[in-house]
Amino acid sequence: DQQVKQNSPSLRVQEGRISILNCDYTNSMFDYFLWYKKYPAEGPTFLISISSIKDKNEDGRFTVFLNKSAKHLSLHIVPSQPGDSAVYFCAASAGANSKLTFGKGITLSVRP
Template sequence: DQQVKQNSPSLSVQEGRISILNCDYTNSMFDYFLWYKKYPAEGPTFLISISSIKDKNEDGRFTVFLNKSAKHLSLHIVPSQPGDSAVYFCAASGGGYSTLTFGKGTMLLVSP
């Protein structure tokens, strides 16, 4: 039973355009959500997070949107750059626990 779902295994975008990565969750106890970026042969790198008291958090080119009623979050990257090509994982925690539940990841390819 997957509690965090990333339904798109891959996404291709042209350089300079917007990349939108999506994530859905089922556990209503989740109240903290994170995005990680992972390059091959490296560990996941923390990118941006959002708590359930907010619906938007922005950091430079990266913005995360949270829709609690739909149990959906998305990561927007604007403008996309070739160096953004990586696997992006959505993760969530909640219920007073700091442990993370991950989605399966979306591979983003940004072409020049």
């Protein structure tokens, strides 16, 4: 049973536009959420995180929004760049010492 779901396998966006990557979760105990970016043949790179006490966290072009009532979070990339083309994983944990649960990832393609 998948506790972290990324239902759209892929997203194509024009350079300069906004990319919105969605993630849903089912475990109400999750209190910390992260996004990772992965290029082929490389390990995932940590992008941005958000604690459940917040509903928004911003870092440069990347903003993560958390809607706890809907058990939904999203990653916004503005403006999108061709170098953003990669697989993006959503992850979540429940408690300070718990392990991360990952989604299946979404492949973002940014067209020049």
